[in-house]
Every structure is written in structure tokens, then in C-alpha cells.
Amino acid sequence: MVKRRATRVGEWIIERLIQLSGMLGIILVVLIFLFLLQNSLPIFKERTLGELVFGQRWSPTHGDGQFGMLPLLLGSLYVTVGALVIAVPLALAASVFVAEIAPRRMREFLKPAIELLAAIPSVVFGFLGLLVVGPWIDAHVEIIKVGQFAALGSVMLAFMALPTIVSICEDAFHNVPREIFNSSLALGATRWQTITRALMPAARSGIIAAILLGLGRAIGETMTVLMVTGNAQVIPKGLLGFLKPIRTMTATIAAEMGEAAYGSTHFHTLFTIGLFLFIITFAINTIADVIVRRGEKDIA
Amino acid sequence: MKTTKIGLILLLPALLSATVALVGCPPAPPSNDTGMIEPPDDQSGGATSTISQIGSTTVLPIADAWQQAFTAAHPDIQINVAGGGSGTGIKALTDGTTDIANASRAMKDEEIEQAQEKGVEPVEHVIAYDGIAAVVNTGVGVDSLSVEQLSDIFSGEVTNWSEIGGADVEIIVIGRDSASGTYESWKEMVIQMDGEDKERDYTPEALKEQSNEGVRATVAKTEGAVGYVGLGYIDESVKVIAISPLGGGEAVVPTVESVKTGDYPISRELYMYTAGEPTGAVATYFEWGMGDEGQKLVEEASFVPVK
Numbered sequence: 023m024v025k026r027r028a029t030r031v032g033e034w035i036i037e038r039l040i041q042l043s044g045m046l047g048i049i050l051v052v053l054i055f056l057f058l059l060q061n062s063l064p065i066f067k068e069r070t071l072g073e074l075v076f077g078q079r080w081s082p083t084h085g086d087g088q089f090g091m092l093p094l095l096l097g098s099l100y101v102t103v104g105a106l107v108i109a110v111p112l113a114l115a116a117s118v119f120v121a122e123i124a125p126r127r128m129r130e131f132l133k134p135a136i137e138l139l140a141a142i143p144s145v146v147f148g149f150l151g152l153l154v155v156g157p158w159i160d161a162h163v164e165i166i167k168v169g170q171f172a173a174l175g176s177v178m179l180a181f182m183a184l185p186t187i188v189s190i191c192e193d194a195f196h197n198v199p200r201e202i203f204n205s206s207l208a209l210g211a212t213r214w215q216t217i218t219r220a221l222m223p224a225a226r227s228g229i230i231a232a233i234l235l236g237l238g239r240a241i242g243e244t245m246t247v248l249m250v251t252g253n254a255q256v257i258p259k260g261l262l263g264f265l266k267p268i269r270t271m272t273a274t275i276a277a278e279m280g281e282a283a284y285g286s287t288h289f290h291t292l293f294t295i296g297l298f299l300f301i302i303t304f305a306i307n308t309i310a311d312v313i314v315r316r317g318e319k320d321i322a
Numbered sequence: 323m324k325t326t327k328i329g330l331i332l333l334l335p336a337l338l339s340a341t342v343a344l345v346g347c348p349p350a351p352p353s354n355d356t357g358m359i360e361p362p363d364d365q366s367g368g369a370t371s372t373i374s375q376i377g378s379t380t381v382l383p384i385a386d387a388w389q390q391a392f393t394a395a396h397p398d399i400q401i402n403v404a405g406g407g408s409g410t411g412i413k414a415l416t417d418g419t420t421d422i423a424n425a426s427r428a429m430k431d432e433e434i435e436q437a438q439e440k441g442v443e444p445v446e447h448v449i450a451y452d453g454i455a456a457v458v459n460t461g462v463g464v465d466s467l468s469v470e471q472l473s474d475i476f477s478g479e480v481t482n483w484s485e486i487g488g489a490d491v492e493i494i495v496i497g498r499d500s501a502s503g504t505y506e507s508w509k510e511m512v513i514q515m516d517g518e519d520k521e522r523d524y525t526p527e528a529l530k531e532q533s534n535e536g537v538r539a540t541v542a543k544t545e546g547a548v549g550y551v552g553l554g555y556i557d558e559s560v561k562v563i564a565i566s567p568l569g570g571g572e573a574v575v576p577t578v579e580s581v582k583t584g585d586y587p588i589s590r591e592l593y594m595y596t597a598g599e600p601t602g603a604v605a606t607y608f609e610w611g612m613g614d615e616g617q618k619l620v621e622e623a624s625f626v627p628v629k
Contacts, residue, residue, distance in 0.1 A: 079526065080526075081500070081523050081524070081526075082500055083500050083505075083506060083509075084509075084523045085520070085521075093526070157543065160543075160544075167492065167494055167544070167545070167546070168494055168529060168540070168544050168547070169540075169543065169544065170529060170540070248532070249532075252529040252530070253499060253529060253530035253531075254526060254527050254528055254529050254530065255526050255530075256526045256527055257526075267527075267529050269530070277499040277500075277530065277532060278499060278500055280406055280407030280409055280410050282409055283409055283412075283430055283432055283433050283436075284409070284413045284416070284433075284436065285432075285436060286432060
């Protein structure tokens with residue numbers, strides 16, 4: 023009797039512990055959000071939201087401090103969009119190959135190999151971009167003046183987002199019921215037609231979610247863009263903007279946090295950038311999650 | 323269910339990577355006895371005290387050299403040195419988590435106020451001087467410039483070397499990021515011409531490098547580039563510009579000698595801050611650092627001794 027009660031108490035404790043671990047992620051996210059909010063709110067006593075978001079000049083230590091984030095927001099947008107333009111076609115092709123075309127033994131080797139890309143520290147990508155890819159492009163493309171520019175950040179980020187996108191796309195293809203694939207082939211469609219017209223539409227929600235998660239990965243990346251994009255706080259103009267130095271939101275925080283006086287306007291503004299990033303990535307991930315759930319319902 | 327889990331698993335790293343930059347500057351580890359360091363006990367020989375020191379990366383070479391030589395001479399005192407930036411060091415001093423804050427700029431008024439609110443009275447120690455050199459890519463065809471011309475270049479008024487007697491090459495401005503003490507010094511002394519034109523600022527087109535080495539490397543490989551580095555970072559990969567002072571005068575090449583005599587116009591003080599007048603081990607450390615041995619190491623690290 024005593025023994026049974028002890029077991030029950032033990033089980034109760036273990037259950038609670040597991041429950042707590044499960045909730046830890048949510049608790050952490052909420053705490054981080056509150057922390058960001060607490061440290062960024064004081065800025066709105068001094069500046070309006072419009073001044074911050076649409077201000078065209080970022081020069082935090084000039085005069086009273088100019089905290090226009092428009093160059094940074096556009097910088098992040100350029101680098102991230104560029105990364106997706108490069109990464110998405112590559113990732114789609116790679117995941118189709120891994121999921122449907124490669125022989126089983128090759129697939130068993132390829133998938134972990136692509137996922138291994140995610141294990142490479144971002145600073146290594148930064149070095150690669152700064153010392154190898156950047157100078158190479160600089161030497162071969164006349165229009166580029168400096169070996170640090172927006173598109174270089176996009177190229178490096180594309181490779182970093184690749185494993186995320188490939189991995190989830192591949193899962194999505196795998197989750198498509200075999201019947202769809204087989205019936206399409208049985209109706210006389212070629213393999214290409216089957217993949218593009220039967221498989222991809224069926225896996226659509228998974229693909230979109232994969233792209234969104236890759237987007238979240240790219241926009242939050244810090245070290246690599248800090249190292250390869252040159253960090254000039256200009257407002258990029260047109261397509262030519264991709265070939266010029268640019269500065270992202272994450273790089274700004276990383277570069278300036280160290281010497282921003284604690285509690286100063288500059289300090290709070292950097293936290294506000296962090297808050298914006300948090301909201302953006304949170305929104306992207308939530309949308310991705312909703313799409314995945316809807317897709318599951320469709321297939322079921 | 324499976325994909326939902328994947329969504330959640332990926333949610334966290336994405337959010338964390340966005341926020342990691344904000345917490346990327348960990349505070350200094352607290353010293354054994356924060357602020358209150360026992361004087362070294364010479365009789366027992368077993369007692370040790372620890373000095374912790376954190377801050378500017380510009381001051382780091384001096385702090386490292388001092389730490390090695392000083393602890394060799396005083397085995398009973400242990401010194402922990404860390405970088406992180408001037409602001410990080412000053413914050414650590416304010417929070418009482420370090421004994422010494424290294425800084426390549428003077429403390430700002432708001433930082434002094436904050437320290438005083440927390441009961442810390444920061445004491446400034448000028449430990450060395452540092453000259454900042456203007457360096458250019460070897461192909462620009464210019465050997466010397468005035469402070470006024472440099473101001474025009476860095477504020478974006480002049481955009482081609484041919485406008486100031488050089489080759490017909492577009493000027494690419496390379497600077498440090500605004501967290502750097504060097505960024506501030508260069509802005510005040512050169513771009514604003516010693517405060518003459520407070521409105522002037524860096525051109526937004528200026529690239530921002532994270533270190534002296536980064537500036538030098540980019541200037542070396544970029545046609546038409548101009549940047550600035552501390553004296554200790556000059557090498558043959560870039561060309562050093564001789565600078566003539568405000569209001570005219572002979573152009574001077576930056577060397578330890580010309581900074582010491584004051585002939586070279588662009589130099590600044592490097593600092594270590596303590597909470598109150600140093601006592602005990604910290605006092606011993608400063609006495610040694612400001613003495614012949616410490617100041618000789620300053621010169622060996624390509625900075626300019628105070629004496």
C-alpha cells in the first residue's frame with residue numbers, strides 16, 4: 023500500500039516535470055517578449071513610431087541621435103528577399119530529387135548531408151563570404167565596387183536557409199499519399215508532369231510553410247550579414263541596391279549594442295529593432311504553422 | 323501532428339537567433355571580491371587577490387601585455403582581462419561586476435550619472451595615447467591631405483579622388499561601426515574638424531567594419547578606398563596619408579614620435595576607469611602600469627606612452 027502511494031507521488035512529480043518542460047518553450051518566448059517590450063517602450067516617450075519606422079537617417083551618435091530605421095528595414099528586406107529568390111528554386115529542386123527521384127540509398131545519404139549544412143556555424147558562412155565569395159564576385163563583376171554588398175548576404179543566407187526549406191519540403195512530399203503519385207503515373211503522365219502537376223499541388227501547404235520558415239531563418243540571421251554586407255546605412259534603390267553595401271536590422275543590433283550607453287535612447291532604440299524582429303519572425307512562424315495545420319486537414 | 327511539432331521546433335531557434343544579438347554581450351564575470359580587494363598579504367604568500375578588467379577592444383592589447391608582465395612579477399595577484407567594448411566595460415563598472423573598465427573614449431555624462439546613482443564614483447586614468455591614421459588604397463594617387471579635405475571626403479562632399487588632385491577613381495569611404503570609440507574620435511576630430519562644424523556626420527554610404535583589421539583589409543583590396551586605423555594597425559598593404567592640421571601647416575605622417583610631440587593632429591587618450599580611487603592590488607597594478615615597465619609595454623604595442 024505504502025509502496026503504491028510512493029509510486030503514485032513519484033509519478034505525479036514526473037508528470038508535472040514533463041509538463042513543465044513542455045511549457046518551457048512558451049514561457050521563454052513570453053518572457054523574452056516582455057523583456058524586449060520593457061526595454062523598448064521608453065523610446066516612445068521621446069520618438070513617435072512614425073519617426074522610427076519612416077526616418078531615413080540612422081546615425082545614433084550624431085547630435086541628439088538620428089534613429090530612422092527605414093534604411094535598416096529595407097536592408098533586411100533586400101537581403102532576405104534576395105536569399106529566398108536564390109534558395110527557393112534550389113531547395114525545391116533538391117527536395118524533389120531527394121524525395122522522389124534519388125534511389126533509396128542515395129536518399130539516405132543526401133538528406134542528412136543537406137541537414138548537416140544547418141550545423142555549420144553562421145560565422146563560418148561569414149568568413150566564406152568575406153574572404154572567398156565576395157572578393158571573387160568583386161573581381162569578376164565590373165559594376166561592383168566593394169566586395170561587401172547586399173546580394174552577397176543573400177547568397178550566403180540562401181545556403182543557410184537551404185537545409186530548413188529542403189527538410190520540410192521533403193517531409194511534405196513524403197506525406198503526399200502514394201495513391202496520388204501512382205494514379206497520375208497510371209493515367210499516362212510523365213514523371214515531370216506528375217511531380218509538377220500532382221505532387222507539388224498536393225504538397226503545397228508544406229512547401230509554403232517551408233519557405234516561410236526559411237524566411238524566418240534568413241531575416242533573423244545576424245553574424246553572416248554583419249560580416250558580408252558592408253553595413254552602410256543607405257536606403258537601397260531599385261535592383262542596383264543589391265550590388266551595394268547595405269545594413270540589416272540584426273547587424274545593427276549586434277554591431278552597436280556593445281557600446282550603446284546603458285539606458286540611453288540609442289539602447290532603447292536597439293531593443294525596439296529587436297522587438298520589431300521578434301514580431302516579424304513570430305508572425306511568419308505563426309502563419310507557417312497555420313498553413314501546415316490547414317494542409318494536414320486537407321489531406322486527411 | 324508530426325508537422326506541427328516541426329513547426330514548433332523551428333519556431334524557437336528562429337526567435338532566438340533574432341534575440342541572441344540583444345543578449346550577445348554577456349556581463350563580466352564578477353570578481354572574487356567585487357570592488358573590495360584585499361591588499362596582497364606578503365607574509366603568508368598563499369593569499370591571492372583577483373583583478374577583473376573588461377571593456378574597449380582598442381585598449382585590449384595594452385591590458386593583455388600588462389596582465390602577462392604584471393602577473394609574472396606579482397604571482398599573488400591574478401588578472402582577468404576581457405573585451406566587449408567601452409560601453410560594456412563602463413556598464414560592468416557601474417554594476418560592480420568589474421574592478422577596472424577599459425575605454426577608448428571618455429565616459430559620457432549620462433554614464434557618470436548612472437554610476438553615481440548606483441553609488442559608484444568612477445575615477446578616470448589616462449593610460450596611453452593613440453594616434454589614428456588615415457589609410458588609403460595604393461591606387462588613389464594622393465600622399466597628403468588636410469583635415470578639411472578629409473572632412474569633405476568622410477562626409478561625402480567629395481566623391482572622386484580627382485577632385486583633390488588624385489587619380490580619376492571614385493572614393494569608397496570605409497569607417498568603423500558607431501559602437502567603436504575610434505568612430506567617435508574620428509568624427510569629432512576630423513569630420514567635425516574639432517567641433518567646428520557639429521552638423522557634419524559620416525556619409526551614409528560609408529561601409530562599417532567591426533575592427534581595425536577589417537578596415538585595413540577592405541581598404542587594401544578595394545580600389546579608391548579610404549579608411550582609418552589605430553597606429554598599431556598600419557602595415558604595407560595600405561598607404562598612410564600625411565595629414566596637415568586645421569588651418570594649414572606642414573603635413574605630418576603618424577608615428578609614435580609625431581603623436582608624442584603633438585605634431586600629428588589626430589590623437590586621443592585611452593582610459594581605464596575604477597570605482598573610486600584604486601586601493602590594494604588595483605593600486606599596485608596602476609602604479610606598475612604607469613611606471614617605466616608598463617609604459618614601455620604601451621610603446622611596444624604601438625601606442626604612445628603617457629610619460
